[in-house]
Amino acid sequence: MKVLVAVKRVIDYNVKIRVKPDHTDVDLTNVKMAMNPFCEIAVEEAVRLKEKGVATEIVAVTVGPKTAQEQLRTALALGADRAIHVETDARVESLGVAKLLKGVVDEEQPDLVILGKQAIDTDNNQTGQMLAALTGMPQGTFASEVSIENGEVSVTREIDGGLQTVKLRLPAVVTSDLRLNEPRYAKLPDIMKAKKKPLETRTPETLGVSIAAPPTLLKVETPAERQGGVKVASVDELVDKLKNEAKVL
Amino acid sequence: MSILVLAEYHEGQLAAGTAHVVAAAQAIGGDIDILVAGDNVAGVAEAAARLDGVSRVRVADNAVYAHQLAEPTADLLVALADDYTHLLAAATTTGKNVLPRVAALKDVNQISEILAVDSPDTFKRPIYAGNAIATVRSEDSLKVITVRTTAFDAVGESGAAAIEAVDVVVDNALSTFVDETLAQNERPELGGARVVISGGRGMGNGENFKLLEGIADKLGAAIGASRAAVDAGFVPNDMQVGQTGKIVAPELYIAVGISGAIQHLAGMKDSRVIVAINKDDEAPIFQVADYGLVGDLFELLPELEQKL
Numbered sequence: 001m002k003v004l005v006a007v008k009r010v011i012d013y014n015v016k017i018r019v020k021p022d023h024t025d026v027d028l029t030n031v032k033m034a035m036n037p038f039c040e041i042a043v044e045e046a047v048r049l050k051e052k053g054v055a056t057e058i059v060a061v062t063v064g065p066k067t068a069q070e071q072l073r074t075a076l077a078l079g080a081d082r083a084i085h086v087e088t089d090a091r092v093e094s095l096g097v098a099k100l101l102k103g104v105v106d107e108e109q110p111d112l113v114i115l116g117k118q119a120i121d122t123d124n125n126q127t128g129q130m131l132a133a134l135t136g137m138p139q140g141t142f143a144s145e146v147s148i149e150n151g152e153v154s155v156t157r158e159i160d161g162g163l164q165t166v167k168l169r170l171p172a173v174v175t176s177d178l179r180l181n182e183p184r185y186a187k188l189p190d191i192m193k194a195k196k197k198p199l200e201t202r203t204p205e206t207l208g209v210s211i212a213a214p215p216t217l218l219k220v221e222t223p224a225e226r227q228g229g230v231k232v233a234s235v236d237e238l239v240d241k242l243k244n245e246a247k248v249l
Numbered sequence: 250m251s252i253l254v255l256a257e258y259h260e261g262q263l264a265a266g267t268a269h270v271v272a273a274a275q276a277i278g279g280d281i282d283i284l285v286a287g288d289n290v291a292g293v294a295e296a297a298a299r300l301d302g303v304s305r306v307r308v309a310d311n312a313v314y315a316h317q318l319a320e321p322t323a324d325l326l327v328a329l330a331d332d333y334t335h336l337l338a339a340a341t342t343t344g345k346n347v348l349p350r351v352a353a354l355k356d357v358n359q360i361s362e363i364l365a366v367d368s369p370d371t372f373k374r375p376i377y378a379g380n381a382i383a384t385v386r387s388e389d390s391l392k393v394i395t396v397r398t399t400a401f402d403a404v405g406e407s408g409a410a411a412i413e414a415v416d417v418v419v420d421n422a423l424s425t426f427v428d429e430t431l432a433q434n435e436r437p438e439l440g441g442a443r444v445v446i447s448g449g450r451g452m453g454n455g456e457n458f459k460l461l462e463g464i465a466d467k468l469g470a471a472i473g474a475s476r477a478a479v480d481a482g483f484v485p486n487d488m489q490v491g492q493t494g495k496i497v498a499p500e501l502y503i504a505v506g507i508s509g510a511i512q513h514l515a516g517m518k519d520s521r522v523i524v525a526i527n528k529d530d531e532a533p534i535f536q537v538a539d540y541g542l543v544g545d546l547f548e549l550l551p552e553l554e555q556k557l
Contacts, residue, residue: 011377013492013493013512014510014511014512015511016380016511017377017380017381019381026376026377026381037493038493093358094349094358094359095352095353095356095357095358095359098353120377120378120492120493121376121377122376123361123362123375123376123377123378124349124359124361125345125349125361125362126349126352126359126361127349128349129319129345129346129347129348129349129350129353130349130350130352130353130359131353132319132350133323133349133350133351133352133353133354134353134354137423138319138320138423138424139319139320139346139350139424141319141342141345141346142342142345142346144487154427157342157346158342158487159342159343159429160341160342160343160438160440160441161259161431161438161441162429162430162431163429163430164316164426164428164429165426165427165428165429166318166424166425166426166427167424167425167427168423168424168425169422169423169424172423178486178487178489178493178494179485179486179487182486212356212358213388214358215358215360215385215386215387215388215389216385216386216387216388217383217384217385218371218384218385218386219383219384220376220381220382220383220384221381221382221384222380222381222382223375223379223380223381223382226518226523226537228535228536228537228538228539228541229523229538229539229540229541230539230540230541231530231535231540231541231542231543232540232541232542234542235542235549235552235553235556236556238524238540238542238553239553239556239557241540242501242522242524242540246501246522246539246540248444248500248501248521248522249468249501249557
């Protein structure tokens with residue numbers, strides 16, 4: 001079974017973001033970038049499926065500028081067999097990415113596509129669902145458990161207040177939630193080996209896909225800063241403040 | 250303008266979030282319809298018809314729509330979409346599952362999790378886990394939008410909208426519902442709790458999280474954790490509050506032994522009142538806490554439990 005896993009290059013989750021002074025966007029210059037955490041979980045799940053003998057080949061894919069190849073190398077170090085870089089410098093959001101990924105799906109014909117449920121930059125939570133729609137595949141979003149049996153994938157989904165299990169006909173799209181697994185760290189020898197694994201480049205033109213224009217970004221602002229409050233000297237004072245000042249007890 | 254709101258329900262009850270989505274629809278302006286799609290959902294439709302500001306409740310009552318599965322629900326919305334300028338749903342796991350599928354099938358973008366309506370095509374939404382607010386304008390003829398329900402006050406329930414059946418029936422050969430388990434925890438769910446108490450690396454180990462339980466019991470609180478505590482193996486990942494975990498905004502958030510890494514603050518900084526308990530008086534968590542208590546949590550927690 002072939003598994004396609006999509007990854008995204010985003011600002012490292014530990015970096016405090018800065019909004020540009022002209023409010024046009026978030027400032028990405030000289031900022032540490034990393035693989036989106038939910039994509040790490042998606043890659044890990046693909047690797048585990050291969051370790052179980054369910055998946056035979058893992059293809060990692062990303063859409064983005066040249067630098068996004070770093071995240072493909074990370075995916076290769078974690079266990080993907082080969083990688084496809086859809087290179088573009090355009091501002092693409094979920095619909096545009098989903099259309100480009102559909103182009104890759106058409107070429108690669110995977111049995112399962114795994115994506116992170118959302119990227120921690122735009123927080124859209126759309127791409128997996130959109131890819132499923134465009135390819136006519138069923139979708140198992142926010143997955144906390146995935147198992148493949150008899151041409152179907154059973155996906156346990158994290159829904160508000162509990163869990164829901166659905167069975168989907170393959171090929172299918174799955175998006176990862178936090179509890180799906182705990183991703184491993186790439187080991188140095190694997191990072192070295194990953195440099196030799198195949199990485200092909202595509203462009204929107206070679207895929208025959210025109211990039212869908214995202215919504216117009218008019219302004220980006222920093223939310224109202226939260227002001228720090230007071231230090232209290234004792235538990236008694238804390239309980240008193242919570243009861244009589246904040247009135248939350 | 251004409252707006253269709255996808256109703257959400259659980260176990261035959263209209264979800265509270267739908268009244269907030271209708272409020273967002275009112276902010277956009279225009280005729281507001283509600284779609285109730287499911288199996289045996291007459292009761293849900295009646296509840297939806299009582300929401301203020303709704304012109305009409307459209308009910309697609311068929312077994313294929315049971316459990317609000319994404320594939321048939323999206324196909325139904327696509328079949329109805331031509332009557333509308335806006336499709337709205339709550340930014341819940343149901344809305345987030347269904348609406349992007351509809352948007353892609355209609356070849357339009359989706360605007361996720363709006364916080365405010367600037368005009369019928371311009372909206373404010375959080376990016377980077379709420380560390381920045383983007384103002385975006387949809388250029389699409391059909392606007393597909395999910396709504397952060399806490400950002401809009403619910404409409405009242407004194408309406409009497411007409412209820413009409415929708416006879417569109419779609420096929421679903423793609424997905425099958427197997428089962429659903431809703432948490433029967435005595436503690437509230439993290440996302441919806443009025444009070445949340447979270448532990449960080451300072452808790453030392455998973456066993457020590459028991460110190461939070463007594464306090465949580467007294468306050469009816471959910472228990473959370475920082476990513477550091479999860480990464481250290483103290484507690485499972487589903488307790489994680491932060492950019493890569495759950496985003497919470499309770500009335501009271503108590504951070505214990507949490508230094509206040511950016512990624513944690515991103516998940517809780519919209520809480521109404523924040524309390525921090527930490528032995529390091531320089532910890533960044535104190536910069537966002539309304540009330541800070543510096544000291545040894547192993548002494549302070551038992552005392553707090555006793556005095557609540």
